[in-house]
Amino acid sequence: MRWCEYPGYLTGSEVFQNYGCRMFSGLWITFELVAISVTLGFALAIGLAIARLYGPRWAQSVINGYTTFFRGTPLLCQLFLVYYGLGQFRLFWQDVGLWWFFREPFYCAVFTFTINTAAYQAEILRGAIQSIPRGQFEGALALGLHRWASLRHVIIPQAMILGLRPLGNELIVMIKASAVASLVTLFDLMGATRLAFARSFDLSIYLYAALIYLVLVEIIRRVWDRLELRLTRHMALR
Amino acid sequence: MKGFVRFLAAAALTVAGVTGALAQAKEWKEVRIGTEGAYPPYNNLNAKKELEGYEIDYANLLCEKMKVKCTWVVQDWDGIIPALLANKYDIIIAGMNATDERKKQVDFTAVYNKTPIWMVGPKATKGNEITPAALKGKAVGAQGSTIHANFLEKFYKDSNPRLYPTQEEANLDLINGRLDYIVADALALSDFLNGKGKDCCKLIAEVPRDAAIHGPGVAGAVRKSDTALKALFDKAIAETMADGSNKKLEDKWFKLAATN
CATH class of the missing domain: 3.40.190.10 (Periplasmic binding protein-like II)
Known part of the structure; x- marks a missing residue:
């Protein structure tokens, strides 16, 4: 018996045992989807948040429009627009040499999730940066620090502490939201579960899938607690 | 965990069993038919949100022969068997092939259609x-x-x-x-x-x-407890096979693309 069949064996669920391996390989795809898109999204979001706050006026309005659109429309809708919508312009993508990217459902999902989560994370970071008192920035400038240096060494480290909790929430939301990837033929955890259900008609498989998501989210919650303790250790009461 | 799942399953079975028994006791005057409405030309929801297709015409013809009143329920394919078991309707007429795998869950009527x-x-x-x-x-x-x-x-x-x-x-x-x-x-x-x-x-x-994997052909699916309903449909299906009315509907709806 392979390791991935054990949880089903131990819980006495035949369907979970039969489809355990598929579900755990689905879990890995879910993990890849979320890890890549949240990391790339975070890198994008830092740039977006800074440009949104300190950039030229036109950049501010463009970014404002971007975040409004991606925070205001359903993720599933965005995914379908990218997957089926952009997918219709095959000849164009082939001309610009990007068809290999938009052909694969995995890349389409990563792309959609990245631009979606970047919008949310940019707003989180903007709020966090804005809530650092203005005096911090002025003080840093008065000490002769360059604008970028003040941002990097004074403002952003403090803002990150404020943004950590909401960023953790965003990560958890993305894990759950990534289940929509199963609707564009990806066998992520949800996709594998749907397949198992379709073959067995045994509803209890959804319960096991829910438990796996729950465990994943709980692990992240605990890691985040540790992370916050560590980042705020200079502020802790002695 | 195991106990809890068993409990849920047992509860669901009891509910299904009780309603099934009640349904069996009554004489069939009204039959609710579940279909997908997204599989033309078998069954499809047209732009006016009306069901149309071979199976819609065919099942209405069967209902006429059985002298029962039929109502249609549209249900996503993924949940079409669970919804039957949950008593949302009484029979599935949705281009469903009578496979061994599905026979574990439901009973099938006589085959009324077989396509390549x-x-x-x-x-x-x-x-x-x-x-x-x-x-x-x-x-x-x-x-x-x-x-x-x-x-x-x-x-x-x-x-x-x-x-x-x-x-x-x-x-x-x-x-x-x-x-x-x-x-x-x-x-x-x-x-x-x-x-x-x-x-x-x-x-x-x-x-x-x-x-x-493919089974003998397309048939209606009923709950295992509804033997009377299955018998009713089997008889009506046999009639439509004998008098050529099934063939007529197939010819009306099925236009195979020219094979090169």
């Missing part, structure tokens, strides 16, 4: 080889939870099977060029080849039927 299974691909496809070896590494699409999905899973492990919530989405992805092949029954694919897929795609080959 096709594999369709882009016009540029060379040859008509569809053996698993020939399709190694190719992206092959099908609708999830169907016999075609099971077929891909069993025989085309080395290909890249893609399963879609509806046939329409698989068709769209073939047009978009993400898929090298799609597999479905000849009627659904003829509809596609005569319509949206006219310019992009063609029939590659007919798929040989696998007795275990």
